[in-house]
Amino acid sequence: AQSVTQLGSHVSVSEGALVLLRCNYSSSVPPYLFWYVQYPNQGLQLLLKYTSAATLVKGINGFEAEFKKSETSFHLTKPSAHMSDAAEYFCAVSDGTGGGADGLTFGKGTHLIIQP
């Protein structure tokens, strides 16, 4: 069985500051890992994915994440926060047996608040 833990249901940063959203996973097999963003009243949009290639993954909107197997982590970062980054962020894991194309297990989400 696989699981995802996102530390902090709410994270508040100042505009221009570093964004760090934490994600730890549990998986019995090498995982596929994803970060999705959800803006109010919208569906989920893929930010980036890890599929066992490079451990540092770059995504859209200036976000990146680093896969650390020893720490079972996949934290999301952005060097400088923008007001438009305010949204709900979800980390998700797939156990990879279906090439990553099976059902995702999501974390509870982190609400990112950007202070002007």
Added chain:
Amino acid sequence: GAGVSQSPSNKVTEKGKDVELRCDPISGHTALYWYRQSLGQGLEFLIYFQGNSAPDKSGLPSDRFSAERTGGSVSTLTIQRTQQEDSAVYLCASSREGQGEQYFGPGTRLTVT
């Protein structure tokens, strides 16, 4: 191209009634997924279709929930004898075969009164 579309966007129904939710995946995507998003439970996987293979129904919460995918394209999620705890946003996603990234629709907000 067009993204994943879902209908209706909102549905209000009385407890005990049946509802059908529709999903149109991205053209060419062979995999289709249903998820449920609620305040108490977060995002939960419900069911997964891949091509002509038998669907993975491991996430369906009860036998009141069922889903079909006709012609390898459009899917319908049916909830029979709805209960108040079924109130949630139902999200559909699709992906290409062998690709990990799933593309999500805007969801259907179901309210059971």
